[in-house]
Amino acid sequence: MSAFESEEQRLAYELLSSQVHPHRAMDIVERQYTRSYHAVYKGAEPVAAATIGSTLWSIVGGQVVTNTVKKLKKRKEDNRRVIVTVSLAGLKLEDDQEILAFETLKTITHVCLDPSDAKRVAYLSHYPRLGLFYCHIIKFRDKTLASKFLNHTTQLCTQAKRRSFSELGSSSVVDDDEDDDMRSVDFGFEDEGEEATGIRKQIESLYGATVAIAELDYISSAPLTQVELADAYKDDCDHLQLIIDTHLGKLQREKQGSVKSLTRRKSSIRRIKNNEAQHVILIASMEGIRVVDSKSKEEFLFHYIKEVKLWGHVCMGKEDRAFAFVSCDAHLQSISCHMFFTRNAQDARELAANVGKAVEASNKMDALQGGQPFMPVARTKGELTGALSRLEVDRDEIHMLRPIGAGQFGVVFEVEHQLPGVPTPHIRAVKALRQGASKLHMIDFVREAEILSELAHPNIVRLEGLCLQQQPWLLIEELVPYGDLDYVLRVGLERRVNIKLPEVFHYSLQILAGLSYLLEKRLLHLDIAARNMLLGARNEVKIADFGMCRRLPEGKTSIVVKELPKVATRWLAVEAFDEHRLSEKSDTWAFAVTVWEICTQGGKPYSDVHFLQVAREVREGRRLEQPRVCSEPLWDVLMRCWHKKAERRPTFKEVTQLLLDAKKRTETPDADRDLGRVVFSRTMGKSFKHQQQLHQQQRPPSP
Known part of the structure; x- marks a missing residue:
């Protein structure tokens, strides 16, 4: 344990021992490690879209910074005087008008001085959902200030990474070796020493x-x-x-x-x-x-x-x-x-x-x-423990049909899963972890598998199996035919298939049923949005994408996080911005934004506002505008879900009853059409009909 880590823990212990409220103690600790610096922001350039490890950075880092400085000079953009704030929450750049950039500590992978000018500091930020790195250049008034910023930022980033990797201790994927008191992920092959297969070398070279x-x-x-x-x-x-x-x-x-x-x-x-x-x-x-x-x-x-x-x-x-x-x-x-x-x-x-x-x-x-992206790229197998070990399947049973999506972890495929002794293959969806994924990505990938393995509800996507003993890692899930709800709604809008109020109520009530079930398991989804809802046959909605899901501690109704997810900024509640507090009530807020997305058929929340300015707009009382299809009783429910004070917002069960009452007040009938079929049936042909038939089959026994 580092001296810095011990000092932080000592301060927190003293505050709690003196009966300071835990949330107040956290604020004091965070302020203790917050520093602000005056500087000039030169700008940022995208520099890579593959993993940059410490070894590679030590070789090419100086050249990356030099090239970035040259590109920024060619752009001839005005330099901006900024205040750089570094804290346990992250690194923020802002001038007197707006926030220019904000990076959480986990996303800052490298910090260094410019080899040609010791007053300039470069930091590399990673956007994992995009597979993209940015190099930011900041110039300070003197070398001393630049050095202080460098040391402080490096210290905080190191601390954040230690916390992230400590989560591996609860992972089902284990390894006997430990590094820096942290249990590492079993990659399926050793980081050092093992001679990789020829195929793996070629694949990594291509990647x-x-x-x-x-x-x-x-x-x-x-x-x-x-x-x-x-x-x-x-x-x-x-x-x-x-x-x-x-x-x-x-x-x-x-x-x-x-x-x-x-x-x-x-x-x-x-x-x-x-x-x-x-x-x-x-x-x-x-x-x-x-x-x-x-x-x-x-x-x-x-x-x-x-x-x-x-x-x-x-x-x-x-x-x-x-x-x-x-x-x-x-x-x-x-x-x-x-x-x-x-x-x-x-x-x-x-x-x-x-x-x-x-x-x-x-x-x-x-x-x-050989046309199969799931073939293993290493000879050795890792070890699985716990419930996940019973879900491991033979990857030879999986045959790729086509790619159907892409996300934070990699590509999602439609596959045939040929179970032993079953004459007809089942059509499934496989989420494959991309080559070169970071350890943090691996942690999130395994966490999603662990959470899904516990769940069984008609409105939550079902985990059918997994392959975690060798790379590439795979999660095998039920295939929900029409894809994510946001996609279906936007395509429908393009094809002049307008959403109807009965469908809005029908989808919303199903999402609430899934969220209520998660809460019974003391789970918060924390990424509720139309893009994470899947639409199946007969208007069946299923909640998916549990990479950000967290469990509530026993006896607690909320959690406080140090880093907010950037992708969910437009769905976050007021207290999430102010206190980093997430709870059922913050998920209620996000649920209401999702209903707004459904009503607008894939509209972007606060589309006229830069995502870094959303927090300010929400704090000042701005709310989304009422869509045309949204009835007054339904709009009243959504506005209650967006109340500034979390304690004044309804719970999932209360929202369910409010929606049922609103539906009754407007005399809204039940949904009378299969929206996905209306949008896609003319174009998906025979393969889709086969897919629908297989969707009706009952869940097979666990492999």
Whole structure:
């Protein structure tokens, strides 16, 4: 135990011994380690989309910082005078107008001085949901102040990581070796000393060499028609090229399916020249192409690499610095062209070449894995203990059909699960932990498996099995046919399938039933949102994604956390921002936001507010606006769920009764259609009908 850790614990012990309230004691301890510094924020640049370990950073860290400083100078943006606050909660940069950046301590992976200027400090922050690292540059008035900031931040980050890894002690995945008094995750192969298999070496080589990151200006996405898509699937890439010519002007193909020229309306070009475009980060890897807002770090576009059919450096009018790619969505039976401006033509050409490399690497990976991404990449097996050991299945029983989603941990696949002695395979969903995942990701992955193994409720996704003895780690879950509710609602809106009030009540009551069951198990979901609700046949809703779920201590009704989840900012209650307190009442708040999402068919909460400013808006009393489909009685219930004082908000059981009363008052009938079927049935074809038939089967015995 470090001296710093002992000092923090000593202070907390003295405060509690003097009968200071525990929450007050926590505040005092946090303030004890809070420091503020005046500095100049130079900016930040995306630097990598693969894991950067300590060894790699020691080799390339100096060069990363140097390159970031050069890029920031080329951008010629105004430097901003800021106050840098470092505390147990995280690192915050703010000027007199707004918060520019906030990073929790767990996401700060490295802190160092600029090799060329000791007044400058760089810190690397990790966005695991995006698989992205950012390098931030801060300049202080003198070397002494920079050194103090460096030492203090490093100390706090080290402490935060120790706390995170201490959670491994309760994990079902164990190893006999211990490092720094912490039990480590059994990776399925040793970190050092074991000779990896040839396949594993090739896979890791592919994973690390196929990433491209580019800063772009997003222009627009142009959808093509359903009829043309059907023809495109019957013909080759030349026919697809002809379809794009019809819609977007004359196009000339280069090799590997890339696009050479493209014309667009002058209004789009004018909008970019006037600096009104959305600034984004495009991340291309063999997993797919992901587009993220450069300020909020919120993802708004993702396509699997297999869906990318055409790509390349393009011309738009007189501008020759554009990049475009065309994607085909087999699930929606749709095709779109996505267009961007780069800084110059050379950047566009390099990005096109890197996307081509990502496609090539994906094809090589398929060849290595024989089309099965679940094959083990190590010879040895780890050890499982407890309830999870009974859920381990033979990965040879699992056969991939297609990717159906992507999230924090990696890609989600639709698979066939062939159980021994069962003639017909079951259709399942498999969540695969991506190659190069951090230990913190592994902790969350195992925690989700442990929680799901305890649960059995019709409105909670069911865990069918797992593979944790070898990498890649897999969670096998029931397949809920239509996918996440947010996705279904947004597609329905695009196809003019509007949500009806009976469906809003029906979905909301099912979500409450699942949340009430979790509370009986003393579990808080803590990430309630439409994206984490799955829609099945006959309007059945199931709660999914338990990576952030936490258990309430015995005798407690709330927990206090040091770090708030960034992804849930727009769903957080007032006390979560003020006190970092999470409870049933904060989940009630998030539930009401989710109902608002349902009513607006995938609307973004506080869409006109930067996510770092949401806390201020909520504290000042701002609430979401009443959607058109939301009746007055229903809106009254939602407003009660958003009361500023947590104790004034209703419980899950009370909200359930309030919704039933509101439904009765408006004489709302029961839902009379299968929304998912209405949205998708015309496009999903025979495979979906087979999927629905298998969905009706009863749960098989545990393997």
